[in-house]
Amino acid sequence: MAFDVSCFFWVVLFSAGCKVITSLDQMCIEKEANKTYNCENLGLSEIPDTLPNTTEFLEFSFNFLPTIHNGTFSRLMNLTFLDLTRCQINWIHEDTFQSHHQLNTLVLTGNPLIFMAETSLNGPKSLKHLFLIQTGISSLEFIPVHNLENLESLYLGSNHISSIKFPKDFPARNLKVLDFQNNAIHYLSREDMRSLEQATNLSLNFNGNDVKGIELGAFGSIVFQSLNFGGTLNLSVIFNGLQNSTTQSLWLGTFEDTDDEDISSAMLKGLCEMSVESLNLQKHHFSDFSSTTFQCFTQIQELDLTATHLAGLPSGIKGLNLLKKLVLSVNHFDQLCQISAANFPSLTHLYVRGNVKKLHLGVGCLEKLGNLQTLDLSHNDIEASDCCNLQLRNLSHLQTLNLSHNELLGLQSQAFKECPRLELLDLAFTRLHINAPQSPFQNLHFLQVLNLTYCFLDTSNQHLLAGLPDLRHLNLKGNHFQDGTIMKTNLLQTVGSLEILILSSCGLLSIDQQAFHGLGKMSHVDLSHNSLTCDSIASVSHFKGIYLNLAANSINIIPPHLLPILSQQSTINFSHNPLDCTCSNIHFLTWYKENLHKLEGSEETTCGNPSSLRGVKLSDVKLSCGITAIGIFFLTVFLLLFTILLFFAVKNLLRWKYRHI
Numbered sequence: 001m002a003f004d005v006s007c008f009f010w011v012v013l014f015s016a017g018c019k020v021i022t023s024l025d026q027m028c029i030e031k032e033a034n035k036t037y038n039c040e041n042l043g044l045s046e047i048p049d050t051l052p053n054t055t056e057f058l059e060f061s062f063n064f065l066p067t068i069h070n071g072t073f074s075r076l077m078n079l080t081f082l083d084l085t086r087c088q089i090n091w092i093h094e095d096t097f098q099s100h101h102q103l104n105t106l107v108l109t110g111n112p113l114i115f116m117a118e119t120s121l122n123g124p125k126s127l128k129h130l131f132l133i134q135t136g137i138s139s140l141e142f143i144p145v146h147n148l149e150n151l152e153s154l155y156l157g158s159n160h161i162s163s164i165k166f167p168k169d170f171p172a173r174n175l176k177v178l179d180f181q182n183n184a185i186h187y188l189s190r191e192d193m194r195s196l197e198q199a200t201n202l203s204l205n206f207n208g209n210d211v212k213g214i215e216l217g218a219f220g221s222i223v224f225q226s227l228n229f230g231g232t233l234n235l236s237v238i239f240n241g242l243q244n245s246t247t248q249s250l251w252l253g254t255f256e257d258t259d260d261e262d263i264s265s266a267m268l269k270g271l272c273e274m275s276v277e278s279l280n281l282q283k284h285h286f287s288d289f290s291s292t293t294f295q296c297f298t299q300i301q302e303l304d305l306t307a308t309h310l311a312g313l314p315s316g317i318k319g320l321n322l323l324k325k326l327v328l329s330v331n332h333f334d335q336l337c338q339i340s341a342a343n344f345p346s347l348t349h350l351y352v353r354g355n356v357k358k359l360h361l362g363v364g365c366l367e368k369l370g371n372l373q374t375l376d377l378s379h380n381d382i383e384a385s386d387c388c389n390l391q392l393r394n395l396s397h398l399q400t401l402n403l404s405h406n407e408l409l410g411l412q413s414q415a416f417k418e419c420p421r422l423e424l425l426d427l428a429f430t431r432l433h434i435n436a437p438q439s440p441f442q443n444l445h446f447l448q449v450l451n452l453t454y455c456f457l458d459t460s461n462q463h464l465l466a467g468l469p470d471l472r473h474l475n476l477k478g479n480h481f482q483d484g485t486i487m488k489t490n491l492l493q494t495v496g497s498l499e500i501l502i503l504s505s506c507g508l509l510s511i512d513q514q515a516f517h518g519l520g521k522m523s524h525v526d527l528s529h530n531s532l533t534c535d536s537i538a539s540v541s542h543f544k545g546i547y548l549n550l551a552a553n554s555i556n557i558i559p560p561h562l563l564p565i566l567s568q569q570s571t572i573n574f575s576h577n578p579l580d581c582t583c584s585n586i587h588f589l590t591w592y593k594e595n596l597h598k599l600e601g602s603e604e605t606t607c608g609n610p611s612s613l614r615g616v617k618l619s620d621v622k623l624s625c626g627i628t629a630i631g632i633f634f635l636t637v638f639l640l641l642f643t644i645l646l647f648f649a650v651k652n653l654l655r656w657k658y659r660h661i
Contacts, residue, residue: 061085153177214241239270442467454478484509575601578608
């Protein structure tokens with residue numbers, strides 16, 4: 001095997017030894033010392049002895065535990081979270097968890113349960129979350145009710161349950177989430193619901209059950225946080241059955257492969273007999289859409305009409321005066337004006353993203369929405385040569401604007417003058433053409449987050465980011481700098497309030513040592529996926545306690561004088577760099593092992609050189625770079641030969657001088 005020339009010298013002179021120090025038989029992955037462990041998919045049939053008794057959070061899914069009893073986990077008395085997903089559990093015996101008083105969450109998803117003893121869940125004093133998804137349960141009588149007084153969420157999805165009638169003494173007082181999705185529940189009676197009357201603000205999920213009947217008054221005595229009847233073929237059943245009910249959110253969306261009945265205006269009149277604040281009707285078809293369709297929506301504050309095949313909304317719609325949030329994504333509008341924004345005078349949040357057709361912004365289409373605070377127009381293939389004052393006229397209260405994933409936008413000076421209160425502006429993956437020497441963002445004095453990912457910017461324009469005194473988060477990912485270098489004088493010097501800076505995938509080769517000197521508040525710097533060498537580390541020398549991401553660069557050897565810069569940071573990522581694991585880099589390797597607590601991505605931080613250690617984790621490498629006996633022997637021989645040669649050289653020199661006197 002060929003050696004590097006420099007390595008050869010050290011091998012001969014110092015007999016450097018390179019070997020991997022492998023960890024002991026730790027089958028489980030330690031995520032937090034003595035507390036959190038991942039033992040997933042290891043083919044285990046018992047709890048490993050290597051797990052400490054202090055373990056609190058244990059992921060043990062995809063192992064083999066056909067039967068569990070009071071001795072299975074008895075040693076781990078501090079457990080608060082236990083995931084036993086798909087462990088082929090059939091039997092859960094008496095008092096299995098009697099020693100686990102702190103157990104908070106138990107996940108039994110995907111186990112073909114045959115038997116659960118009445119006292120199997122005894123022990124935990126505050127069991128709050130129980131997952132029995134895909135366990136083959138066909139009746140709620142199967143669930144042991146002992147010791148469930150503090151239960152807050154119960155997940156029973158993808159089983160064979162046809163009735164939601166719980167045992168008479170089932171404790172539902174603290175229940176907040178009850179999930180029955182994808183079962184065989186087709187009818188809901190008043191008697192079925194009586195066992196849940198103690199619950200308040202309950203989120204009840206019947207998604208994928210195709211409920212065909214609800215007894216009148218079944219939902220009248222409970223106040224719900226949310227009701228989900230997604231996938232129901234005939235929504236008339238739901239509207240009729242929910243008369244006199246109260247829920248904050250009602251989800252009635254459908255799915256692509258569901259042959260459901262179209263929604264009619266008459267069907268929606270059932271909302272007049274309900275109290276609902278948020279309604280989701282996504283992916284439905286409307287049979288007779290008109291200005292009177294929403295006349296019973298007087299209490300609705302949030303409406304989701306995603307993918308409802310709309311090409312336009314009629315003007316003069318009645319009943320939506322209180323609407324605060326409207327989602328019209330994935331529809332068929334040609335122009336933004338077709339949403340008839342004047343119908344929604346109280347709107348504060350509008351989402352029109354992923355339009356099926358190329359969306360044209362038009363002029364002043366949203367000017368009646370003077371209270372709008374959030375506007376999402378992403379993924380619409382929007383193209384505008386002069387954006388965005390005419391298009392966003394009168395949106396003076398707008399705080400969040402998303403124009404990401406669109407086509408070419410031309411920006412003039414003060415392009416967002418109509419939105420002076422913007423705090424977040426997302427233009428990611430939208431090609432920008434700056435048509436003025438001044439900054440298009442210069443009037444945005446409240447802007448805190450600016451996303452310019454892959455906007456093909458002219459980063460040599462030092463005024464590009466001028467006028468942003470409160471900018472804290474700047475993402476310039478994918479924008480290239482001239483000659484791959486960030487010079488001392490650059491566009492970042494006008495944004496001194498920055499705390500988070502992302503410069504990943506910018507094709508960077510080097511960064512001037514003083515490039516970031518104007519950024520005194522920095523806490524997060526991402527320089528990953530570039531071609532930087534160790535020389536650029538000096539550019540962050542004045543930062544302290546920051547998160548520094550140097551992953552996927554060209555760093556191999558880090559000299560000792562740069563280590564103090566690294567030591568003063570809180571978290572560093574060196575993963576996917578061709579790091580040198582020879583004695584030439586011994587100072588960094590020693591520092592690395594001493595600072596593992598502040599290193600991120602250590603599993604992917606591996607050696608790139610020499611070839612014998614390529615791919616080995618840095619934390620597993622041990623070098624012996626001292627002078628060994630063999631090294632001392634060669635050094636002694638070398639010095640002896642040198643002394644003899646020097647002696648004869650001096651002797652010959654004196655003899656020559658004597659002859660020529």
